[in-house]
Amino acid sequence: MYKLLIVDDEPMTREYIKLFVGGLHQEWICAGEASDGQEALEVLAAAGEDFDLVMTDIKMPVMDGLELAKELSARRSKPRMVILSGYDEFALAKEAMRYGVNEYMLKPLVKEELVAVLDRMARELAAERAEQAAYLSLSEQSREQVARNFLHAVVTDNHMEIKVLYPLLHRLKINLLEAEGAVLLVDLDEGQLLERGIAPSDQALYRYIVHQTAAELAEENPGIILFADHKQRTALLVPGEDGDDVALRCAALFAKLSQAVLGMTGLGLWGAAGSAELDILQLGASYRSARSAMKGRLLEEEHRLLPPVGPGSDDGAKLLEAAKEACRGATIGGHGREAALLAALQPLMPPAGSWSRRSALRLGVYLLRSLAEEDRPAAARAIALLVRPESAADRYGPEAFAKLLAAALASMREQAQTGTSGHSAGAGEPEHETVTKMKAYIHAHYAEPISLALIADKMGLSPGYLSSLFHQNTGESYIKYLTRVRMERAAQLLQAKPPEKVYDVAEKVGYLSVKHFSYVFKQHFGTPPGEYQMSR
Structure with a gap:
């Protein structure tokens, strides 16, 4: 009835x-x-x-x-x-x-x-x-698959999938965060795989073992969700009570996972935890910070969980970029190219004064692949020269490593092309009008599961351009603006007469979970919503 x-x-x-x-x-x-x-x-x-x-x-x-x-x-x-x-x-x-x-x-x-x-x-x-x-009626496995697909879409910036899956999370009441969460990225040591003579065709098996082991650990820890990035590396969403708790949980999970993988395969594992975020749509930022931190393995000898890369801590990334530029110059040729390559590699040398074979292979493969970009055959030919037995040594000084790398670079027949692209507003409407429309849409729909991808689709613009445009004009990100609008509306509702229930307010401003809403509210105003309501 x-x-x-x-x-x-x-x-x-x-x-x-x-x-x-x-x-x-x-x-x-x-x-x-x-x-x-x-x-x-x-x-x-x-x-x-x-x-x-x-x-x-x-x-x-x-x-x-x-x-x-x-x-x-x-x-x-x-x-x-x-x-x-x-x-x-x-x-x-x-x-x-x-x-x-x-x-x-x-x-x-x-x-x-x-x-x-x-x-x-x-x-x-x-x-x-x-x-x-x-x-x-969807099975629990199906619900988990929706969550995994959404996280994969977020970290790969697949805005079309985000637009479809984000509202679906709300309809299925799949709550990924109660407070904060971060992306933990893990990967095997490719230098170690090549050192042990494991062919690229067989490496997928070992990565599958890592993924399945991580899946078993995720099942033992409610709230942790396993997924994969665009390179098929294992990634996990690790939620916690706050940023410190998230970091501790990431460290504990990585310790268990790396120990289990080492026991089964004898292979070491690298890990990197991204920034702790309040909103699931910001987990892309967490992933990017983990991906940046993962580059630290190129400058390390021992497998471990790598520390986050904070503002002003990108010296390693700058050195790697300099090495890539020197490699690019070596493929072009010209006077002094090998000297320039040697000069760029020396700042990357570990404290021991030389590279182990494993570290040299790891760094060499990264540099060759980054130059080859989409030309995988060219990278494969160059890597084959890098790993050939006659080139093997226990350790490589800067001159020996530069010579080995130069020989591999010389085999690359096509120059990797680089370029920049951007999005121009062209002859369209002024930027400030677009931002005004964005704000108006947010104010009208803040209680709904709206995303940047959805707004961009309605405006006929790319999400990346819209995000950049919004930040340039307002000085804050789209998600921070949306959160502020929601929190300010929540404060108004909590002050209403007669008073509204906290769980009703949470739903009215777009939160599935009262706990998550309360956490974000406290982060924004410095006091829980219940206490805020009582003090007014």
Whole structure:
């Protein structure tokens, strides 16, 4: 049975619908009535908002139907609505349609028209419930796959998938974060694999072992989600109570994983934890910081969890870029190319004064592949020269390593091309107008699962360009602006009279989890929402 709430200041109208609705349509029952919009809101609150349809008059004292429609439209979980009005109230009814009203009926009510509306509402509700049941019937494995696909889309900047999967997370009530979380990235040592003579075709097997071992550990730790990045490296979302807790959990998980992999394969593991983030859409930033930190393995000898790369701590990255430029020059040729290569490699030399074969292979493979870019055959030919037995040595000084690398570079027949590209606003609208539209959309839809990809799609612009444009014009990221809008609205709701429940406020500003909302609120205002409400 579907439940109807009739809202009308005319007792005769309410009585008519109460008495005859069951006979007019067997799937409907009039489960409540109210004489104005304010009373209707109270009835909805008392019943846990468990009504399928609100049928309301447009003109009523205290709160009219238009105000009621506006109030209900702002709620995530809202009943369907039918507006009742006279001929002279059509302008008001038309305005009410802006708030998501489903039907408009003229008074006095005609029985056949009322039956048709009730039948149409019942069929639409049945379809919605069938769709919801299909989602809820998904197995736990299927729900986990949705979460993995979403995380993969976030770290690979696949905005099309984000646009589809982000609302789906909300519909399935899949909550990935209660407070903060970070991406933990792990990978085998390719230098060690090559040193042991493991062919590239066989390396996939060892990475599969790492992935499966990580999957077993993830099952033992609720909240941790396993996925893979675009290079098929194992990645894990590690949630925690705050940034420090996330870091501790990443370290503990990596220790268990690396020990297990070492015991099974004899191979070492590198790991890097990204920045702790408050929002799942910011996990791409966490992944990028982990990916940057992972480059630290090229300057290390011993396998370990690499520290995060903070602001101003990119000296290693600069040295690697200098080495890549020197390698690029060596492939072109010209006077002094080998001397320039040697000069660029020397700052990368480990404290021992020379590279182990494993470290030399690791660094050499990185440099060759970064130059070859998409030309994999060229990189493969160069790497084959790097690992040939006659080139093997226990350790390499700077001159020996430069010579070995120069020989591999000389085999690369095609010069890796580099270039830059950008997005220009062209002859379109001024940038500030685009940002204004973005802000307007955020203010209108902050309670929904909106993402940058969704907004970009609506505006016909690329997400990357829109993100850069927004930051340039506002001085803050899109996600920080959205969070601030949500938090400021939450503060207003918490100060409302009568006071709103914290869990209701959390839902109204777009959070699936009350715990996550409370955490973000405390981070923003310095006090939990309950205490904030009591202090006002």
